[in-house]
Structures are given as C-alpha cells and as structure tokens.
Amino acid sequence: MRKVTIIDVARKAGVSLTTVSRVSNNDTKKHMRKETKERVLRVIKELDYTPNKYARFMKRQKSGVIGVLVPDISDQFFSLMIRGIENISYQNGYSVVICDADNSLEKEKKYIRILLKEMVEGVILTSSGIENEKVKKLTKERIPVILADRKLKTGDFPYVGSDGVKDSYILTKYLIDLGYKEIGFLKGPSEVATATERFKGYIRVMEQNKLIINENYLKQGDYTFQSGYLAGKEFVNLTKLPQAIIAANDLMAVGIIRALEEKGLRIPQDIGVAGFGNIPLSSLVKPKLTTIEIPAYDIGREVALILLSHIKRKRKRIKTKIMDTKLIKGESCKSLK
C-alpha cells in the first residue's frame, strides 16, 4: 500500500500541490477562498494524509527531532524524566531520540556525535561527566543544549532541575530540628553536580548551627546501592556511630540501611538515615525513607518546553528553571526530643 503524497491530495481535490501545501501548513500569510481550503482539508482527512517528514526536512533543513542524553535510562528517575520530555515533545510534533550513555564518558561522547548526525534540533543533556568542550561542539553547530537535573562544571547552559544546595539545606535542617547533632554524610560521585551541591548544603547548615563535622562521619560513594551498603559497613565499624546519616541519594541510603540492619541496628531507634530523590523504591522500603522529593516527570516536561522555546526562537527564551522539591518525612528518622 503506497503512502499518500501531496499529489494524491491535490489531484483528488482538483487543486495544485501548492494549495495543498499551504493548507496543510496553515499558511496564514496567503489568503485563499474558504471553500477551497475546506475542500482540501476534507480530502486530507479522507486520505489520511500527513506530510512526509523526510521530504519536508529536505526543504526546511529541520528534522523535527530532539535528542536526549542520559546516564542510564533504567534508572527510574531518568525514565520518568524521559516520559515528561516525550509527553511535551509529541504534543508539539517533535520526536525524541534517546541515548543511554551507560554511565560511560566514552559512550557519552559517541552519542554526541550520533546526535549531530541525526541532525537533532536540540539536545537535553543529563551528563555523567562530559567535558564542556564536547558540548560546546553542539552549540557551535547552533544546536541548543539544555541541562536537566545535573549542571555542568563550567559554562552557562540553561538548566532545569532542583537546587541541590537548598534541598540539602532543608533536609539537614529538618534532622537538626528533630534533635540530631552528630550527622554523617555519604557523598555522591564528585563529577556529578547534584552530589557536590548536596554536600555543600549539608556543610553549610552544620556550620550555621555550630555543629561539629566529624571527618570520620564523611564517606564517599558513587550513587549505587552497593556503594551505600559498603559505606554502611564502614560506619558500623566506627568506635562510635553518628546519630544519623544523610546519603546523597536514596539508593545509597537504602544500602546504608541494609548494612546497619545486618548488624542488628534498628532504624530509626538506633540511628536515623535520610536520602534524596524519593524514588519509588523509597516508599517501598521499610522503614519508609526520609528524603527530598525531586519531581523527575515535571523536570522532563519543563526542560522540553524550554528546549522547544529555544528551538522556535520564541522571544522569551527562558534560561533556567529551579523546580520545587518536597521534604518527605518518612520513618527512617524520628524526633529525639
């Protein structure tokens, strides 16, 4: 069954292809008889005609595709974000090409090249640590790049996501208000912006409240469950435990809990644990995690909207949007008073 082309429509409607093209593109500049327009519209519907996007590209040099580059699509945070992106994109007639960098810098670079070849009109980037250099390559080709969830070390690309410092500030403050004084922190990977921001917020509140930051209570993780579990084991080996531990993300927090429980410690009676993200796992785990909810789906929608506004060169090109987050008072921390 051959595809319907603009010629089929033109023939059936008894007009030239130009007229059909104008109707299907809703060309308002040219005036045309209402009757003609309606007739063409009817035939378009009858034949179920849609312009061939590849042919259209030839003239317009616009692909109608945007690229999304994430570290790991099987991380639910990112898959939710992608759902948000797709939602907005399809509504606006854009398709989405997703690239999973597999947490590898190598693949990330490779995909930047692929996206260029795909002639995407814009890129949404959540980097696992790519250098600015490579990203600049995109902007040099006049392809707008918006960062989602994770900022880059340098450069001032538009960004949509939460304010990690503020989030951490709120969470740490909440623990302090509950009565916790000796609070440890499990850091995330140093090349990821959210990780460093969250650590910074923690430090800031601790200092503001004149609380001592014990070096032994600071550990390094990489955002995986496993690294949380290992850090948890390190914690229980200390001669004296902190009263609570904040992990830079939920997955590590769950890992910590598992390690602590294995040693017979009870959460939150013996020690409090908190994380960031409020990933679905966080409420399925027992005890439910105290955490900061980051609205992945909404971030996806916002970042797509902003990218499209850049692509379409709308006058108000928004640069950055900090999303509201929400403190989830789970069961993994309790009032000490």
Add this chain to the structure above:
Amino acid sequence: MRKVTIIDVARKAGVSLTTVSRVSNNDTKKHMRKETKERVLRVIKELDYTPNKYARFMKRQKSGVIGVLVPDISDQFFSLMIRGIENISYQNGYSVVICDADNSLEKEKKYIRILLKEMVEGVILTSSGIENEKVKKLTKERIPVILADRKLKTGDFPYVGSDGVKDSYILTKYLIDLGYKEIGFLKGPSEVATATERFKGYIRVMEQNKLIINENYLKQGDYTFQSGYLAGKEFVNLTKLPQAIIAANDLMAVGIIRALEEKGLRIPQDIGVAGFGNIPLSSLVKPKLTTIEIPAYDIGREVALILLSHIKRKRKRIKTKIMDTKLIKGESCKSLK
C-alpha cells in the same frame, strides 16, 4: 557551519558524486580502482562526511528507524529491555523511537498511528492489551512486528520472551519440593499473557502433584505494588492462611510481604512468598525474594536482532525465541522439612 554533502567530497576528491556514493555505500557489485576508492575514503574521513539520512530516505524509502512500544518505560523491566534494543540497533545503524503507552489502550492505538507516520521499518511491541486488529494494520503496511515479553491473545506474530507456563512450573515445583502444600496464587491482569501463563503453570503443577487448590487462596491483582498490598491484606483476613503465596510478579510479591509484615507475620518463618521477574527491587527488599529471573536486557537484544533480520529479509527469518530464565532461591521461602 554548513553540513558537508556528497558534492563537497566529490569536488575535493576530483571524482563524480556517483563514485563517492558507491564508496560510502560500500557497493561491492561495481568494481573500481583501488586508488580511487582509497582517495575518496580519505576525503570522506577528512571532511567527516556522513550521508544525510533524510536525503537518503527519499531515494530508498527506508527510514533507518525502528519503533518500540512498551506499556511503561519507567518500569525497570522495560527500560532494561530498551537498553538491549538500543544496543543492537545502534550497532546496526538504526535509530530507535520509543513510545510509552502509559498502560493505556487509547495511547497505545495513538502510537501505532504515530509509528506509521514515522515510517518505522519495524516495530517491537510489548502490549498492554492492544487488539490484534490494530497490529494487523502494521503488517498490512508490510511493517514487521515482533512481540517482546508479552504474547498477543491471537495471531502468530514472532515472539521473544520467556515461557510463562514453564517458569511458573519451575517455581511452583520448587516450593512443593521445599515442602509447601497449601500454596496460594495472586494473579496478574487477565489481558496480559505472562500473567495468564504463570497462573496456568501453577495450576498444572498443583494438579500433577495432587495438591488441593483452595479457591480462597486465589486472588486477583494488576501487577502493581498496591494491588499486591491489598491482596496481602485479604490473605491475612482469612481464617486460615496458606503456607505460601506466589504472586504473578515481583512488585505484587513485595506488596504482599509488606501487608503480611504489618500484621506481625514473619517471612519465611510464618509464610513463604515468591514472585516473578527478579527486578532489581527484589534483591534490595528484605527478605530477598524467591523469584524467577527474566533476562530483560537479553530479551531486548534478541528481539532487536530478530526484527532486523526480518527487515533485511535475511533468509533465516527466525520466528520465535524462548529465553532461558533462572530460579532465584531467595530468603522469602524456606525448607519446611
């Protein structure tokens, strides 16, 4: 910065575009001087030329895109599967368009239409219950369709996934061998093939072993955590509990565990629980789930390979591949002997 075209290459190499085209497509039918070929190849590399895929489509009428339609990309099983699909696809120069049906039949139909407009060369379908009718529409357009993980009620489309009956057979048999006799079952949604197959396998083993299937021990769920939790509550309200409960997937199994624990029951001391899937959550939960591992990533790779073989009309067009699964002996069931 303008894109390099075939003309730029031709000019720089001092040959015609035809020659460049032949080199870049590795046309083996036509013989050409080795020297010419090498020169062109060098220029292609120098200029970093890649054929414009949109222009190429115009001639070939092949988009180089395959479509993937899943019920929910934020379900880790599907996102892992997608990773497998993308892995193979990119290796073969194909891009992937992902459609998230959001577990809705309505959207599923809509996306079938979109995929047709996108002129995908093939479709990988994991249906949340679409009618055969709609899928036939695709095959009528000569677009190959391969089912992943979930079969359709009717029609004999190629399929890649596990054998739900067999999986369930193995799991149930394992419980029986442990000494369990009164085994309940929480069913999944009736329109999903894996759910009905797993129930069938359970029934079969129970009957073969002359074990009574107590109607009160059969409940209906919909694959969500919530439905597992609710079913768990129904179970504890029974005057007499079964010795073990099998849920048609892991998420529901975890829900059951949560409900049972809330009533003070201990797993596996008081009652055993098992599921299907071995999703990452299953090993993060306590106790670790007894379950059947379904290799999502490998299913993705296999289904992509098979789809590509159909697209390329290779001689050996594989129809179906049943993937090996693995019994995970977790801690949520124990030997009663």
Add this chain to the structure above:
DNA sequence: TTGTAGGCGTTATCAA
C-alpha cells in the same frame, strides 16, 4: 487567489 517550477542530498539507471 492559485499555479508553475526549481531545488534540498542522495541513490539508481543508464550511458560512456
């Protein structure tokens, strides 16, 4: 208000 014609970058057919 509507139509004609040229060209976007590529590949395939035919000719040289």
Add this chain to the structure above:
DNA sequence: TTGATAACGCCTACAA
C-alpha cells in the same frame, strides 16, 4: 571503471 541524470516528496519564490 566512472560519470551524467532523473527521481524521491515537499516547500517557496515567482508568475499568472
């Protein structure tokens, strides 16, 4: 062994 040329389906400047 290589090259000229006609499509592929659409959009748009220009013509009518």
